[in-house]
Amino acid sequence: MMDQLSWKVGGQQGEGIESTGEVFATTLNRLGYHLYGYRHFSSRIKGGHTNNKIRVSTSPVRAISDDLDILVAFDQETIDVNSRELRKGGIILADAKCKPSIEENEHITLYSVPFTEIATELGTSLMKNMVAIGATSAVLDLNPSLFKEVVIDTYGKKGEKVVENNMKAIEAGASFLKDELGFDRTDLFLNEADGHKRMFMIGNDAIALGALAGGSRFMAAYPITPASEIMEYLISKLPQFGGAVIQTEDEIAACTMAIGSNYAGARSFTASAGPGLSLMMEAIGLAGMTETPLVIIDTQRGGPSTGLPTKQEQSDLLAIVYGTHGEIPKVVIAPSTVQEAFYDTIEAFNIAEEFQCPVIILTDLQLSLGKQTVEPLDYSKIHIRRGKLMTDGVGNTEEKEYFKRYELTEEGVSERVLPGTKDAIFHVTGVEHDETGKPSESALNRKQQMEKRMRKLQNLSFKNAIHSVENFESPDVLLIGFISTRGAIEEAMNRLIEEGLSVNHVHIRLIHPFPNEEVFKEMQKAKKVIVVENNATAQLANLIKMNVGFSEKITSLLKYDGTPFLPSDIYSFVKEFK
Structure with a gap:
């Protein structure tokens, strides 16, 4: 019996590799196992090798495993590319359609299973992924019925017959391995899990949920890998809470729309990857100069230029810290787990409003798209802090003076008002300005306003830096x-x-x-x-x-x-x- 197992499925993009891993992993998660999954995929919609490696354990895991116990291969390329990861005693479950072969290796056993043929006989070759899951269930000694709940959740909208056929495909895969191939190994059986219910999510989902829980009601963004899932999640969720997502024409528009929405009083943000952040740099400077709260998510990927858009890298770091022209106060937070991604997103909105400056959440492709088991989130930890936001008017009704939106203060943070607030008229401009926002090129004023802005972060307190x-x-x-x-x-x-x-x-x-x-x-x-x-x-x-x-x-x-x-x-x- 094993406390930990590594399983990988591979094939051509568009063959259902993602759904195979999703059904397998979600079922194991619901049984109470801890999981960590990472997808390798090409930067195109269909075609090109893709695989999904999933680690299953009776205790928490936060990394990809070094080796591999089971490889499920839908084509020969998957064997050629991934078999080197198999440990001594590992097995390959390969579709017989590809006439699978492996270089002589007495430590690895290949089982040829007609995934496609069995699926076709049951109605459609598309179900070959379910046949593969069935074969896997036989290796792990899991009853095929354990997958039914997830199959219903995944395919239930297509009708009862589709669910029934998919379950038959799982059962057929298990039967073929046991009855036709006589599989009788017991060394890959997993020890029983604790049965506790846990979430199973990617970092991008945690960020999106954190934005929602943190009071954000507007997101402007342009689709880009590996950040798009944040927008996709919120497109369906934000309207349920009176919010909206706007897909903009480019990242420049996305950033400036988020700035405008924050200026109007709605907690707003945008999300992108390195190329998009490059386009946003001027607008980030605008948020710093106008002291407008702004939250930005940067999900790093391989660069430069288009680079490796679907691969892991952490090369935006110095650009994020120093990329903006001029000098502004800025906060950059880097969560290291899915749980932190949720809580840090909420805190990012609080910091942005308290210190009236841009806050960037820096993640990477592995955290953003890697799917893992997450302990239940503690919503009692959520606290909304809006800083010096005045909502009841500002006085000065007799003098009719301009409101000192950028008043020089000891802590560097001035009172902020929403547009339309009584007796709170002030200028907003991207050029240097005085306390009321009027443009000013005075050397003394410049020195005072710069020092005022840069004082802000002296009082920043970030728990667990x-x-x-x-x-x-x-x-x-x-x-x-x-x-x-x-x-x-x-x-x-x-x-x-x-x-x-x-x-x-x-x-x-x-x-x-x-x-x-x-x-x-x-x-x-x-x-x-x-x-x-x-x-x-x-x-x-x-x-x-x-x-x-x-x-x-x-x-x-x-x-x-x-x-x-x-x-x-x-x-x-x-x-x-x-």
Whole structure:
């Protein structure tokens, strides 16, 4: 019996690979297992190899597994590309249609199952994915009936007959493996799960849900991988709460519409990836100059230009922190789990309104699109803070003076009003302005307004600016990362500790303003520091050197081939480095 299993399905894009993984994973999640899934897919709608690797465990997991137990292959290419991941004793369930073969390997067993033929006999070849799930159920000793609830949820709208045929396909796949091929192995059976109900979602869904729970009622966006799911989720949800989603003509329009909506008083945001953020930079500067709240989601992907739009990378970091022209106060938050993505999105709206500045949530493709088990969210933690927003008028009814929207204050934040507020007329302009918003090129005024804006973030308090795991007082190695590398780092760390190496871990969650003191405290204890990141120029490591120092201690572990870090990548590097 096993506490953990790795399963992958692969084929050509458009063959139902995603739905195969979805039905399999959702069923296991509902049984109480913990899951972590990652899809490899091409940047085209149909065609090209795609696969979905899903890790199933009786305990929480936050990383892709190093190896593979079961490979479900709909074509020969899937075997050629993915069989190297199979561990000793692993198996391949392959569609007989492709006359599957594998180079001589006595440690791997290939079972040829006529997925397509069985599905066609039952009515349509489209059900071959259900036949494959049935074959998998036989390997894991799962009763095919366990999949029925998910099949109903997935195909129920198409009618009872469709549900019935899909269940027959699952049963036929299981029967063929057992009866025709005589499959009788028991070593791949999973230990029983705890049966607890948990959510199963991608990071983008958590962000969208966080925006909704955080009071956002307007999103303007242009579709782009890997951010589009945020917009797709809210298109159906926001109208139920009096909100709306607008698909704009480009990212420039999306950002400026979000600024305008925030100015009017509605919590609003946009979401994009690196290319879209490049187009938004001027508008982000406008939000900073006009002191208008603005939340932006950047889901990083492979660049530059179109680059690798469906692959993992973390190369927008310095552009996000320093990309805008001129100098404005800005906050950049980097969640490392799906749960954090939910709560951090809510907090981003609070910070944006409290400090009247742009707040960027920085994720990456692995976190945004990787699907994982999530413990129930605690809605009692949600608190809406709107900062210095005046809603009852501002006085001065006799003097009829312009409202000092940009009044010089000690903390750098001025009173904000909604358009139409009584006795609150003021100018709004992207040029430098005085306290009432009127354009001004006075050197003294410029100095005062710049200093006023830059004072804002001195009072920023972000809970858990770093996530730290302090196993040792003076560790041999401190591993540092951000966003989706957390799971792989922690898994590698635990393995290294088991082998006698003292290792601590810091994951940076507040990128800007940088948590200098917190990071310094952890770095000074360590003999060596290894910064793990998905880019070619060590952007996070350079940010640390710039803000904290300790250049002599820092070594970078970089990966920029479009694939996420595996725990073994980090484990092997540290072992060789040590």
